[in-house]
Amino acid sequence: MSAALLLLRRELALAWAGGGGPLLALAFLAGLTTLIPLAVGSDPRVLATLSGGVAWIALTLATLLSLERLFERDLEDGALDLLTLGSLPLEAVVAVKAVAQWLALGLPLALAAPVTALALGLPAAAVPTAVAAGAIGGLGLAFTGALGAAVALGARRGGVLIAVVALPLFIPPVIFGAGAVLRAAEGASPLSALAFLGACSLFAAALTPLFGAAAIRNAQG
Amino acid sequence: MITALSLHGLALSRGERPLFRDLDLQVAAGEAVALNGANGAGKTSLLRAVAGLLRPDAGTVTFAGPAGPLDPDAARAGLHLVGHLDGLKGARTVAEELAFQSRWLGGGDPAGAIAALGLHRLTGLEVRRLSAGQRRRVALARLIAAPRSLWLLDEPLTPLDARWRAAFGALMQAHLAGGGLILAAVHDPLPIPAREIVLGADR
Numbered sequence: 001m002s003a004a005l006l007l008l009r010r011e012l013a014l015a016w017a018g019g020g021g022p023l024l025a026l027a028f029l030a031g032l033t034t035l036i037p038l039a040v041g042s043d044p045r046v047l048a049t050l051s052g053g054v055a056w057i058a059l060t061l062a063t064l065l066s067l068e069r070l071f072e073r074d075l076e077d078g079a080l081d082l083l084t085l086g087s088l089p090l091e092a093v094v095a096v097k098a099v100a101q102w103l104a105l106g107l108p109l110a111l112a113a114p115v116t117a118l119a120l121g122l123p124a125a126a127v128p129t130a131v132a133a134g135a136i137g138g139l140g141l142a143f144t145g146a147l148g149a150a151v152a153l154g155a156r157r158g159g160v161l162i163a164v165v166a167l168p169l170f171i172p173p174v175i176f177g178a179g180a181v182l183r184a185a186e187g188a189s190p191l192s193a194l195a196f197l198g199a200c201s202l203f204a205a206a207l208t209p210l211f212g213a214a215a216i217r218n219a220q221g
Numbered sequence: 222m223i224t225a226l227s228l229h230g231l232a233l234s235r236g237e238r239p240l241f242r243d244l245d246l247q248v249a250a251g252e253a254v255a256l257n258g259a260n261g262a263g264k265t266s267l268l269r270a271v272a273g274l275l276r277p278d279a280g281t282v283t284f285a286g287p288a289g290p291l292d293p294d295a296a297r298a299g300l301h302l303v304g305h306l307d308g309l310k311g312a313r314t315v316a317e318e319l320a321f322q323s324r325w326l327g328g329g330d331p332a333g334a335i336a337a338l339g340l341h342r343l344t345g346l347e348v349r350r351l352s353a354g355q356r357r358r359v360a361l362a363r364l365i366a367a368p369r370s371l372w373l374l375d376e377p378l379t380p381l382d383a384r385w386r387a388a389f390g391a392l393m394q395a396h397l398a399g400g401g402l403i404l405a406a407v408h409d410p411l412p413i414p415a416r417e418i419v420l421g422a423d424r
Contacts (some may be wrong), residue, residue, distance in 0.1 A: 003325065010321050017312040078306025081274060085297060086325040171371045
């Protein structure tokens with residue numbers, strides 16, 4: 001356990017130091033939110049329809065942008081070899097790195113998303129759902145993305161391949177997450193959509209460590 | 222703790238290119254083996270295969286401890302691999318990286334390693350500000366900070382100056398005297414008595 005905490009602390013410190021930290025994610029969200037009215041026009045009805053989904057687009061894109069850093073740099077500078085020779089199995093290393101990714105990126109985005117969503121006209125009643133969906137879904141995206149990053153590792157193609165591998169896997173969490181926010185905005189209960197979102201995240205959290213570690217071993221050898 | 226390493230009938234390749242085949246090698250406690258060979262002969266690959274990071278095409282890598290054969294996963298917790306890819310993060314300070322590496326690999330306070338490799342004046346610096354030789358000394362510090370019996374070293378001396386080559390030679394000598402094993406890929410002779418193996422000599 002202490003080894004997992006040790007690695008988590010290091011990953012978070014690296015996220016802060018490497019410019020991939022929470023502040024950058026928030027700046028990204030703010031920039032994207034500013035672009036939306038410029039891109040689709042300033043009609044409040046249109047913006048209110050989009051308000052819940054913008055946070056999800058931001059979460060997906062920010063996750064994609066940071067995935068290349070997740071394993072690729074560690075493979076290139078030898079840190080992955082060092083992590084493999086430690087006391088923690090590689091499966092646990094993958095899980096810890098995905099959790100660190102969520103803490104540094106997904107969680108701050110989930111907490112900040114309501115602010116930008118309100119600015120675009122999301123009904124205030126949907127805000128708690130937006131936070132919950134963002135937090136749960138962000139964990140799922142972090143694990144799913146980690147799987148994509150691990151699978152793309154051996155090909156050394158970096159960002160674009162990771163996006164092609166990971167984006168289809170992002171479809172279910174985005175459907176249920178954005179769906180939950182939409183139902184809350186319409187005044188209906190978002191619980192079933194949130195439950196499905198939670199199931200997606202748990203599924204990813206259970207499978208990614210196993211498959212991701214296998215993919216990384218393959219890329220190392 | 223590893224007291225013997227033995228390779229039997231080992232064959233390795235990188236991609237489609239075979240590196241060597243039918244390699245047999247035994248390393249016993251207290252012994253240093255210098256792996257020599259031309260660039261691309263497979264020295265680094267051999268070290269990675271011993272560390273379990275590269276699957277051999279054929280043959281076996283086995284470890285033995287004082288109580289008999291060791292499980293390969295258990296053995297991996299008893300070896301160090303230090304290569305030119307040192308896993309150090311440029312944005313972190315030397316002190317942070319040493320503390321992480323030491324604890325991650327099962328060691329304690331890296332103070333002894335800092336003294337042994339003369340790093341006390343560098344601990345506050347970011348790794349990216351170090352020279353190649355200083356950086357290598359930081360990477361080598363994990364050997365001292367987290368004691369493990371088998372050292373796999375990939376050209377450990379290359380960036381070091383004469384003084385630190387001698388100093389690291391003394392550290393290797395002390396490791397061997399304590400029952401350690403060293404398998405080092407080198408181009409220049411090691412500063413300690415070592416058995417020499419030439420890879421790809423028959424090609």
